[in-house]
Amino acid sequence: MAVSPLVSHSPSAASSSPAKLRAANVRSSATKPENASSHQPSQNTDRELTEQLNDEVRQKYVKDKRLGEGTYAVVFLGRLRTDPSSFVAIKKIKVNAEYKDGLSMDAIREVKYLQELSHPNIIALHDVFSSKDQNLNLVLEYLPLGDLEMLIKDGNVHYGAADVKAWMGMLARGVWFCHENFILHRDIKPNNLLIASDGEVKLADFGLARSFADPYLNMTHQVITRWYRPPELLYGARQYSGVVDVWSMGMVFAELLLRVPFVAGNTDLDQISKICEAFGTPTEENWPGVSKLPNYIAPDRNHLVPTQGRDFFLRQFPNAGPVGADLLMSMCTLDPRKRKTACEVLQHIWWTSEPRPTDKHDLPRKSGGTRKMGDDLTRRGGEIDENAFKNAARKLDFSAM
Amino acid sequence: MAANYWASTQRRHWLFTREKLAEVRDKQREKDMVAHTQFPLPDQRMLNIYFSQQLTKLGKKTSTRQQALATAQIYIKRYYTKNEIRHTNPYLVLATAFYLACKMEECPQHIRLVVGEARSLWPDFIAPDVSKVGECEFSLISEMSSQMIVHHPYRTLTELQRELALTSDEVALAWSVINDHYLTDLPLLHAPHVIAVMAIIVAVVFKPSQAGFHGSAAPALAGAMREGGMNMLTALGDKSGSGPPPRIQKLIGWLAESEVDIRAVVECTQELVSLYEVWEQYSEKNCKELLARMVKTQHLDK
Numbered sequence: 001m002a003v004s005p006l007v008s009h010s011p012s013a014a015s016s017s018p019a020k021l022r023a024a025n026v027r028s029s030a031t032k033p034e035n036a037s038s039h040q041p042s043q044n045t046d047r048e049l050t051e052q053l054n055d056e057v058r059q060k061y062v063k064d065k066r067l068g069e070g071t072y073a074v075v076f077l078g079r080l081r082t083d084p085s086s087f088v089a090i091k092k093i094k095v096n097a098e099y100k101d102g103l104s105m106d107a108i109r110e111v112k113y114l115q116e117l118s119h120p121n122i123i124a125l126h127d128v129f130s131s132k133d134q135n136l137n138l139v140l141e142y143l144p145l146g147d148l149e150m151l152i153k154d155g156n157v158h159y160g161a162a163d164v165k166a167w168m169g170m171l172a173r174g175v176w177f178c179h180e181n182f183i184l185h186r187d188i189k190p191n192n193l194l195i196a197s198d199g200e201v202k203l204a205d206f207g208l209a210r211s212f213a214d215p216y217l218n219m220t221h222q223v224i225t226r227w228y229r230p231p232e233l234l235y236g237a238r239q240y241s242g243v244v245d246v247w248s249m250g251m252v253f254a255e256l257l258l259r260v261p262f263v264a265g266n267t268d269l270d271q272i273s274k275i276c277e278a279f280g281t282p283t284e285e286n287w288p289g290v291s292k293l294p295n296y297i298a299p300d301r302n303h304l305v306p307t308q309g310r311d312f313f314l315r316q317f318p319n320a321g322p323v324g325a326d327l328l329m330s331m332c333t334l335d336p337r338k339r340k341t342a343c344e345v346l347q348h349i350w351w352t353s354e355p356r357p358t359d360k361h362d363l364p365r366k367s368g369g370t371r372k373m374g375d376d377l378t379r380r381g382g383e384i385d386e387n388a389f390k391n392a393a394r395k396l397d398f399s400a401m
Numbered sequence: 402m403a404a405n406y407w408a409s410t411q412r413r414h415w416l417f418t419r420e421k422l423a424e425v426r427d428k429q430r431e432k433d434m435v436a437h438t439q440f441p442l443p444d445q446r447m448l449n450i451y452f453s454q455q456l457t458k459l460g461k462k463t464s465t466r467q468q469a470l471a472t473a474q475i476y477i478k479r480y481y482t483k484n485e486i487r488h489t490n491p492y493l494v495l496a497t498a499f500y501l502a503c504k505m506e507e508c509p510q511h512i513r514l515v516v517g518e519a520r521s522l523w524p525d526f527i528a529p530d531v532s533k534v535g536e537c538e539f540s541l542i543s544e545m546s547s548q549m550i551v552h553h554p555y556r557t558l559t560e561l562q563r564e565l566a567l568t569s570d571e572v573a574l575a576w577s578v579i580n581d582h583y584l585t586d587l588p589l590l591h592a593p594h595v596i597a598v599m600a601i602i603v604a605v606v607f608k609p610s611q612a613g614f615h616g617s618a619a620p621a622l623a624g625a626m627r628e629g630g631m632n633m634l635t636a637l638g639d640k641s642g643s644g645p646p647p648r649i650q651k652l653i654g655w656l657a658e659s660e661v662d663i664r665a666v667v668e669c670t671q672e673l674v675s676l677y678e679v680w681e682q683y684s685e686k687n688c689k690e691l692l693a694r695m696v697k698t699q700h701l702d703k
Contacts, residue, residue, distance in 0.1 A: 054543070102512045102535050103542070108504050111547045115410055128547045134539065181405055210507055214556075219507070 057129040068374025075374045087142035106207035113206045121174030123204040146369025149190035159364045164256045166357035170201035176342040179242040182212045186223040188248035199360035207381035227261045236295035243339040250331030280307035287335035323350045410548035436487040440695040449584040451688035462518045472551045473502035474583040483544045490701040492526035497537040557597035575604035599669040
């Protein structure tokens with residue numbers, strides 16, 4: 001586990017106890033009929049031992065009501081048996097549905113990375129166990145205050161620049177930590193940013209995450225939910241870096257300020273044209289090499305949108321202030337080589353300039369988050385909820401600025 | 402590669418001392434003495450050679466990266482620290498470790514393809530039903546406590562290549578030495594960077610006599626190491642006579658300034674030497690027959 005210098009936050013002391021699942025499967029499917037073996041008894045004790053360990057983990061938690069159900073997982077509210085006041089979320093991955101095809105990459109990725117990462121801004125995986133019906137259960141940190149999307153969309157929730165700075169700070173630290181550990185998240189968006197009871201923002205859903213590829217090895221460009229997908233992926237780049245996540249962070253930043261998604265294309269092509277309109281047309285001049293990308297579309301020479309400068313961002317996002325607009329601009333730079341890295345984002349002067357970020361305990365909040373957590377944790381990576389912003393109101397409260 | 406090795410589950414949960422590993426295996430033996438007497442198996446390293454060769458065949462058919470094969474070999478090792486091999490169908494474990502490792506190393510293969518290829522290689526041991534591999538995958542993950550990220554020495558080798566100005570022949574030989582270390586218990590005993598340094602020393606000290614090593618370094622190294630291998634490092638430190646050639650001196654200088662555990666590096670070298678010795682008695686036929694008898698007599702393939 002990559003331990004962050006900050007706190008570890010397990011509800012139980014023995015959070016890393018081995019998650020023993022149904023170990024006997026290979027053997028149960030591979031052993032001969034019960035009575036035919038001279039050494040069967042010892043085999044049974046062996047099997048019981050592994051099951052016992054799994055049971056121990058399972059017994060640590062009591063499953064409560066169902067919070068949400070998606071195509072590949074069901075999420076339950078759970079609590080520690082020894083301390084009923086400490087909650088967890090139990091994400092049960094539907095193995096049986098896809099049993100024939102083995103465990104899905106989403107499930108594998110989620111377990112793989114959350115096992116290693118420990119940081120205050122990344123959802124914690126406390127335990128893994130199997131249930132009787134041979135499903136994988138992930139015991140996750142309980143995050144009852146919903147997600148950023150919920151706050152952005154609710155017109156009754158008023159927030160200002162200091163709050164945006166606090167949320168963005170927590171997001172940026174989580175993303176930085178992933179990149180520091182050579183992991184790309186590849187699905188950053190408001191409804192994957194869940195909120196803990198103390199107001200801390202946690203990066204969740206590692207179903208699309210992967211390690212940085214070795215140099216010159218290709219990765220898929222079919223990642224990141226469209227509205228948050230950077231131009232290099234839309235153009236089909238197969239080799240990319242952590243700055244794909246920085247673009248998504250920029251989009252979340254913009255959305256927090258506007259309270260609607262900033263560039264919301266209906267199709268991938270529409271997304272490209274909306275990005276061009278908003279930020280400028282990518283050309284060999286502002287982005288050397290862009291025309292070599294597989295899905296690059298040569299721009300219409302008569303409709304070239306010049307690369308937008310600081311003025312545009314300031315005009316478009318007045319509530320960000322000049323320093324905030326500068327940071328946003330550096331996160332939304334078309335050429336990935338010129339875009340800021342997560343580390344550089346954290347070094348920007350915006351964080352230390354006025355207003356100071358709101359203390360996490362004082363951030364605006366909203367009830368009904370438990371249900372939202374259930375929905376968020378069961379969604380498949382990369383899915384867009386197209387109706388999400390139909391009634392979104394452009395309401396911002398700048399009194400706090 | 403992902404995350405930080407020093408804080409990784411690999412270092413915290415899957416690094417054994419030699420004594421601990423021996424204890425784990427003794428316990429397995431005590432638990433089922435009958436099976437151990439009834440089904441004798443070759444030396445662990447012989448079995449590892451056999452498994453590795455079988456995995457390589459599977460890898461060739463699916464053009465899979467070496468790194469996924471390495472990860473699969475680690476999974477097999479981890480699995481058999483928790484499970485008595487005599488209670489399993491090793492061919493099913495092999496195919497499943499391969500299937501899971503491919504997903505883990507981001508070069509996924511469809512389960513049907515893996516089962517199909519495995520079946521064509523080991524028709525007597527793999528059932529056509531893909532759900533067997535599905536079940537076994539679940540078990541494999543659980544036995545590994547869902548700790549699946551493996552740190553390999555290859556990356557360290559690539560990183561040190563420039564710093565130590567290694568020639569491409571040296572890198573190729575070191576690479577093969579790393580491939581070979583998966584045939585021993587070393588991956589469960591030492592950190593990947595220690596292995597990488599060991600491989601580099603071996604490659605630089607025993608100048609590769611021929612170019613192009615893919616796969617094993619054994620043919621090129623076995624003889625050379627037997628002659629002077631055991632005392633190689635002591636010889637390096639020997640200041641008498643003209644001393645080691647400058648190239649080796651440079652490496653020694655780098656080692657001295659690094660904080661790499663030299664004692665561990667020496668131990669790894671010795672382990673490798675003894676692997677190459679054991680290798681000379683390796684018989685594929687023998688492994689195959691003993692495994693077949695073990696699986697068939699107990700009907701573990703059903």
